[in-house]
Amino acid sequence: xxxxxxxxxxxxxxxxxxxxxxxxxxxxxxxxxxxxxxxxxxxxxxxxxxxxxxxxxxxxxxxxxxxxxxxxxxxxxxxxxxxxxxxxxxxxxxxxxxxxxxxxxxxxxxxxxxxxxxxxxxxxxxxxxxxxxxxxxxxxxxxxxxxxxxxxxxxxxxxxxxxxxxxxxxxxxxxxxxxxxxxxxxxxxxxxxxxxxxxxxxxxxxxxxxxxxxxxxxxxxxxxxxxxxxxxxxxxxxxxxxxxxxxxxxxxxxxxxxxxxxxxxxxxxxxxxxxxxxxxxxxxxxxxxxxxxxxxxxxxxxxxxxxxxxxxxxxxx
Numbered sequence: 001x002x003x004x005x006x007x008x009x010x011x012x013x014x015x016x017x018x019x020x021x022x023x024x025x026x027x028x029x030x031x032x033x034x035x036x037x038x039x040x041x042x043x044x045x046x047x048x049x050x051x052x053x054x055x056x057x058x059x060x061x062x063x064x065x066x067x068x069x070x071x072x073x074x075x076x077x078x079x080x081x082x083x084x085x086x087x088x089x090x091x092x093x094x095x096x097x098x099x100x101x102x103x104x105x106x107x108x109x110x111x112x113x114x115x116x117x118x119x120x121x122x123x124x125x126x127x128x129x130x131x132x133x134x135x136x137x138x139x140x141x142x143x144x145x146x147x148x149x150x151x152x153x154x155x156x157x158x159x160x161x162x163x164x165x166x167x168x169x170x171x172x173x174x175x176x177x178x179x180x181x182x183x184x185x186x187x188x189x190x191x192x193x194x195x196x197x198x199x200x201x202x203x204x205x206x207x208x209x210x211x212x213x214x215x216x217x218x219x220x221x222x223x224x225x226x227x228x229x230x231x232x233x234x235x236x237x238x239x240x241x242x243x244x245x246x247x248x249x250x251x252x253x254x255x256x257x258x259x260x261x262x263x264x265x266x267x268x269x270x271x272x273x274x275x276x277x278x279x280x281x282x283x284x285x286x287x288x289x290x291x292x293x294x295x296x297x298x299x300x301x302x303x304x305x306x307x308x309x310x311x312x313x314x315x316x317x
Contacts, residue, residue, distance in 0.1 A: 001317050008066040008067070008068065008107070009065060009066045009067045011207060012066060012067030012068055012070070013067060013204055014207045015068070015071055015202065015207065016070075016071060016074065017111075017198075017201070018198035018199065018201045018202045018207075018252070018253070019074060019078070019195070019198055019253065021196070021198050022078070022192075022193035022194035022195035022198055022249065023038070023193070023194075024107070024193055024194060025187075025190045025191045025193070025194035026078065026082065026194075028137075028190075029137065029186075029190065030082050030087045030134045030135075030136075030137060030138060030139050030187065030251045031082070031134065031136075031137040031142070031146075032138060032139060032140045032142075032143040033049050033081075033082030033083045033134060033138050033143040033146070033147060034077070034082040034142075035077065036077065036147055037077040037078075037080065037082060037084070037089055037142075037147070038073070038074055038077045038143065040071040040077070040086060040089050040090070040147075041073035041074060041076055041077035041089050041092075041093050041316075042070045042074060043073075043095060044073060044089065044090050044093040044095065044144055044182060045070055045072055045073030045093050046064055046070060046111055047072075047099045048069075048070050048093065048094050048098065049097050049101075049102065050064060051062060052097065052098060052102045053102075053106075054062040054254065056102070058244055059105075060119050061262065066107065066193040068107045068269075070286055072093070072096055072100075072101070072114045072115050072118075072226065073093050073096075073098060073305050074152075075249075075253060075254065076089075076092050076093055076096055076118050076119055077089060077093075077121050079115065079116075079246060079249070079293075080092065080119065080122065080130060080196070080251065080283045081129075081130065081132055081133045081134070081302040082133070082138070082143075082221065083132065083133070083134045083135055083138065083147065084129050084130065084132075084147070085129060085147060085149060086148050086149075087144075088122060088126060088129050088130070088156045089124075091122065092118040092119065092121065092122040093118060095117070095118045095121045095122075096115055096117055096118030096119075097114065097118075099117065099121075100114030100115075100117035100118060101114045101265075107259070108259055110125035110259055110260060111295070111300060111301070111303070112260055112282055112297055112300045113254055113257045113260045113300060114206075115254065116254055116292075116293040116296050116297055117297065118192035118295045118300075119231065120135075120293045120294060120297060121286065123288065123293065125183050127220060129188070135187075139306045149163070153282040154217040158207030166168075167179075177262060185244065188243065188244050188245070189244070191245075192242070192243050192244070192247060192248040193246035193248075194248075195249045195251075195252060195253065196251075196252070197210060197263060198252065198253075199213060199251060199252025199253070201250060202252060202253075202256075202260050203252075205299070207278045208252065208256040209256065209259075209265075209268055209271060211265060211268035211269045212251075212256050212261060212262075212268045212269075212271060212272040213252055213255075213256065213271030213272065214255035214272065215268065215269045215270070215271070215273040216250075216251045216255055216272035216273070216275055216276045217242070217251060217276065218272075218273060218276060219272065219273040219274065219276020219277045219278075219280075220228055220241050220247070220277075220279055220280055221241075221242075221276075221278075222277075223239055223276065223277045223280040223281070224236065224238040224240075224241045224275075224280050225238055225239065227280065235284055236283065236284070241279070241280060241283065245283075245290040245292070246292050247279075249292075250275075250279070254292065254296055255271075255272060255275055255296055258289065261300075261303065262303050262307055262310070263307055264306075264307055264310040264312065264313070265309060265310075267303075267306040267307050267310035270306050270310065271299055271303065271306055272297045274302070275295045275296055275299050278291070278294075278295035278298060278299065279292055279295045282295060284295055
């Protein structure tokens with residue numbers, strides 16, 4: 001059973017605490033960009049939510065202090081490249097808050113995960129900016145230059161491609177894997193381990209239900225295993241699906257959103273399993289190498305139907 005916290009803000013704080021290890025690993029390997037993106041995203045999220053609440057003539061202080069806007073900003077910031085320009089963060093967070101949350105009535109009424117809606121919008125609209133990732137530690141000055149466009153030719157090493165997962169997929173198709181990018185694979189693996197440990201903390205604190213992560217990972221493992229059994233030379237192995245890309249962030253922090261996820265015990269198992277399957281299918285056969293955002297948004301649409309057919313029987317009937 002999930003733990004009942006005294007307020008929404010307490011639950012949001014627990015989720016933010018659980019993100020620290022993954023964010024710390026990202027900073028350790030990729031530098032100051034992630035910190036700047038998070039700070040900027042939180043400021044934008046709070047400002048946009050305050051403005052929209054004022055337009056709707058609703059109280060601002062309580063809605064801002066619950067931490068949901070800040071958490072949306074953080075989740076979006078750690079999903080995009082750490083060296084993405086500042087306006088990407090502003091546009092993405094604004095879209096997430098307005099179209100993913102406030103236009104549906106605010107917290108508790110949104111059918112889609114706001115952070116993933118903003119991420120998907122950015123990925124479709126600005127593919128170049130969303131597909132350039134740092135592959136080395138970027139110091140404070142370099143990060144400031146590239147994010148805020150101070151120096152038009154910042155001297156940093158970057159990977160032009162969706163993620164290391166995309167690179168492995170492409171090189172696998174060519175029958176080889178580029179050894180010079182192994183360090184970036186290690187970085188992504190440690191980031192995923194950080195989010196995994198944070199997710200286990202959420203489970204231990206009973207902030208999230210166990211059904212969604214278990215079914216989510218089962219869907220990925222089973223689908224990836226079956227594909228690799230069919231053709232191991234052209235399909236990614238299970239460990240790549242688990243430890244590269246944003247898998248652990250999606251498992252424990254995105255798919256488990258209590259508002260947009262399924263609310264019944266059986267429904268959560270179906271919901272998580274469908275997301276896991278779709279992620280592998282999109283990564284393998286689609287044009288987007290990670291696929292987590294699109295998989296979650298697609299299954300978000302099915303949540304009312306899943307909940308309708310998985311309602312527990314009323315006692316005595």
